[in-house]
Amino acid sequence: xxxxxxxxxxxxxxxxxxxxxxxxxxxxxxxxxxxxxxxxxxxxxxxxxxxxxxxxxxxxxxxxxxxxxxxxxxxxxxxxxxxxxxxxxxxxxxxxxxxxxxxxxxxxxxxxxxxxxxxxxxxxxxxxxxxxxxxxxxxxxxxxxxxxxxxxxxxxxxxxxxxxxxxxxxxxxxxxxxxxxxxxxxxxxxxxxxxxxxxxxxxxxxxxxxxxxxxxxxxxxxxxxxxxxxxxxxxxxxxxxxxxxxxxxxxxxxxxxxxxxxxxxxxxxxxxxxxxxxxxxxxxxxxxxxxxxxxxxxxxxxxxxxxxxxxxxxxxxxx
Amino acid sequence: xxxxxxxxxxxxxxxxxxxxxxxxxxxxxxxxxxxxxxxxxxxxxxxxxxxxxxxxxxxxxxxxxxxxxxxxxxxxxxxxxxxxxxxxxxxxxxxxxxxxxxxxxxxxxxxxxxxxxxxxxxxxxxxxxxxxxxxxxxxxxxxxxxxxxxxxxxxxxxxxxxxxxxxxxxxxxxxxxxxxxxxxxxxxxxxxxxxxxxxxxxxxxxxxxxxxxxxxxxxxxxxxxxxxxxxxxxxxxxxxxxxxxxxxxxxxxxxxxxxxxxxxxxxxxxxxxxxxxxxxxxxxxxxxxxxxxx
Numbered sequence: 001x002x003x004x005x006x007x008x009x010x011x012x013x014x015x016x017x018x019x020x021x022x023x024x025x026x027x028x029x030x031x032x033x034x035x036x037x038x039x040x041x042x043x044x045x046x047x048x049x050x051x052x053x054x055x056x057x058x059x060x061x062x063x064x065x066x067x068x069x070x071x072x073x074x075x076x077x078x079x080x081x082x083x084x085x086x087x088x089x090x091x092x093x094x095x096x097x098x099x100x101x102x103x104x105x106x107x108x109x110x111x112x113x114x115x116x117x118x119x120x121x122x123x124x125x126x127x128x129x130x131x132x133x134x135x136x137x138x139x140x141x142x143x144x145x146x147x148x149x150x151x152x153x154x155x156x157x158x159x160x161x162x163x164x165x166x167x168x169x170x171x172x173x174x175x176x177x178x179x180x181x182x183x184x185x186x187x188x189x190x191x192x193x194x195x196x197x198x199x200x201x202x203x204x205x206x207x208x209x210x211x212x213x214x215x216x217x218x219x220x221x222x223x224x225x226x227x228x229x230x231x232x233x234x235x236x237x238x239x240x241x242x243x244x245x246x247x248x249x250x251x252x253x254x255x256x257x258x259x260x261x262x263x264x265x266x267x268x269x270x271x272x273x274x275x276x277x278x279x280x281x282x283x284x285x286x287x288x289x290x291x292x293x294x295x296x297x298x299x300x301x302x303x304x305x306x307x308x309x310x311x312x313x314x315x316x317x318x319x
Numbered sequence: 320x321x322x323x324x325x326x327x328x329x330x331x332x333x334x335x336x337x338x339x340x341x342x343x344x345x346x347x348x349x350x351x352x353x354x355x356x357x358x359x360x361x362x363x364x365x366x367x368x369x370x371x372x373x374x375x376x377x378x379x380x381x382x383x384x385x386x387x388x389x390x391x392x393x394x395x396x397x398x399x400x401x402x403x404x405x406x407x408x409x410x411x412x413x414x415x416x417x418x419x420x421x422x423x424x425x426x427x428x429x430x431x432x433x434x435x436x437x438x439x440x441x442x443x444x445x446x447x448x449x450x451x452x453x454x455x456x457x458x459x460x461x462x463x464x465x466x467x468x469x470x471x472x473x474x475x476x477x478x479x480x481x482x483x484x485x486x487x488x489x490x491x492x493x494x495x496x497x498x499x500x501x502x503x504x505x506x507x508x509x510x511x512x513x514x515x516x517x518x519x520x521x522x523x524x525x526x527x528x529x530x531x532x533x534x535x536x537x538x539x540x541x542x543x544x545x546x547x548x549x550x551x552x553x554x555x556x557x558x559x560x561x562x563x564x565x566x567x568x569x570x571x572x573x574x575x576x577x578x579x580x581x582x583x584x585x586x587x588x589x590x591x592x593x594x595x596x597x598x599x600x601x602x603x604x605x606x607x608x609x610x611x612x613x
Contacts, residue, residue, distance in 0.1 A: 031499040032417035039414040050441025131342045137591050139528030141546045145553030160366030221330045279444040292442035
């Protein structure tokens, strides 16, 4: 029974090379093309047309002449950005927050998953999961709002504690030296549980016989975690590391924008918020498009490079 | 059967301690907000309320439901979420079904076209100019159309179609003279309810929590979604805190505002909290399906 259904399928595959069959299949499936056409139209209009619009980074955009009609200026906007007073501050903050996030935010979910995986009491495990996944569903506005309330110098509970132990209240949200830590720690608080799901899934896929064998050989819990579980989830770790490295310079812009104020600008101003300020608020479209392009090219190159290194070193890669 | 060694026991104790600590760290702020919203604002502001509500009352909630901005934000968000999710779901199915078919000529090219946008995009400014040229600024549509579909959800749904619905079923239907659209509506969709639920939840939570498009594209306050109103109350209002208070009445007035913040937080999250049990179950499934391919 199974053979009869497989046979024509195999034939169809081998015959795709010949064009009459291809046209046949396209005609036969015309409805599929109609179904997918709105999605393709959406992608072309809302994703690829903006990519075409990137050319204003090399032009002097004049609204009345449109994207196509505006005069070319070459790399003028890039020059202006690289020589601007803000350039190094933006790079330092963008990279700093990105690396800080990676250093804390990447390993913590892995450790959490490894620990949860060792829990034998199912109900306790479920409970921990239910609680730690919850903040994932809070919006950025809510999380930043909560930080504002808890860290308020006058009414915040954190400062109440500090004063209780005789300290001076700290104005966390306006203090530049606190900005990066607050950003990263609140991110860890919000996402560690959710990010651990993928590692838990990978851990569940590890063959139990490996553990049995190790136990017979007298391996301890820690040894089994180190020699079986961690190598077992390594491919997952590497894939996620690649994805995370690719977004080092593309950190959660929305949250930075919400946490930003005039007083902490020195350590909170990143490329993306600068683009927003220059482009949307000051309407310097060409200049900010150039900065945005600079940022996305770095992201893209980072991703490609990390992927390439990983393919060489560990034979795991995205493509 | 297996005897726990001393090392294993120590490991267990440390493991449980760490996990309990993590759980408390995650849970405490959430419980605090909930308790504070039911408490007398004065006790909260003075730092007397630490875990359980003190001076239980519903005044903060009453004040919220008298606030015009919050009500309009809530209604707007409901409209954006329901309409947006509906369009999202339709678009995702329209893309996922053809892409799940092995005999769909050109599916790799189309897939590449869609996936490329995950790694590179036009960026903020060109997109903004496009929306401006389309005359969509400050309309309802700007909250819905620019995010009409997400590639991530297309991949998840396509993977489900491929793996959970036997190809033989579709072949048999074709032989019986069933058209592709009929196969989709009569066979695929009825068998895909779990993944449709996941997709709806993914999109709906996304819409509920979104604020950035609104910040970029909307200028009329009566069109603002709840998250933008929240931002005004919770984050921008906070700047007053930095200014030294001079008069008694100003302090009193500010305390009123501080008091309702907790209740605002709770109200904003009620729908998500209500859905949480489903969210947890289905979202985890969604992440798993995505992980297989991703």
